[in-house]
Amino acid sequence: MADAEASAPAKKSDLGVRTLSAVVMLAIAIGAVWLGGVWLDGFIAVIALIALGEFVVIVSKAGFSPIMRTLAILLGAAYIMLAAVMLIEMEVPFLIFTVVLVIGIDVGAYLVGRKFGRHKIAPAISPGKSWEGLFGAMAVSGLLGFLAIFWVVSMAAAFSNSQGGPDWMTVIIGTIICALLAVVAQAGDFLESWLKRRAGLKDSSKLIPGHGGVFDRIDGLIPVAIVAGFAEHWL
Secondary structure, three states, X not given: OOOOOOOOOOOHHHHXXXXXXXXXXXXXXXXHHHXXXXXXXXXXXXXXXXXHHHHHHHHHOOXXXXXXXXXXXXXXXXXXXXXXXXXXXXXXXXXXXXXXXXXXXXXXXXXXXXXXXXXXXXXXXXXXXXXXXXXXXXXXXXXXXXXXXXXXXXXXXXHOOOOOOOOHHHHHHHHHHHHHHHHHHHHHHHHHHHHHHHHOOOOOOOXXXXXXXXXXXXXXXXXXXXXXXXXXXXX
């Protein structure tokens, strides 16, 4: 999730580069999903390894003691790789929904925060993040969750010839969980922002022109993927 929720618009000269980068990233992701199987798994693994490499660089520059640096790298590796495993094991429709949900969270936070953001959550860590942006993200993720879950339970009720219609309790609980995932995504964003601030870095790398690094792009997806993965397996 980007740190520019309530910041000034990107410079016009960067717009073309940012747009082209976004199109290329989207095309690669769609191609991996379309091919599926080992191609999709490999794509997720490569993204996770690149993000881990960027994480290690950030931690190495963050001024931790040797022991704390080693511990942070080990915990970061477990954190990122667990998310990758969860994404690899997800059914493709659920994986797509998870990614779309995180994109919706990001867009909701940016648009609402930029328009109405007045009250900062943690200005010392991420000055662009506001409570208004968070509530906007929760509203968007809740709406996306409601639409997806309502459709799924409605189809299930139709196929089972249920006379009672969709299971509204499932819809309500699922909607609330999806809304709360915006908070989870925000926590992942704050973690990266805190580490980058300690390291004196603006981006996790310069790998993606106009967008920074891979870790910058998936910092919110990582914790959401972990929560969603557990939800898919045990709820």
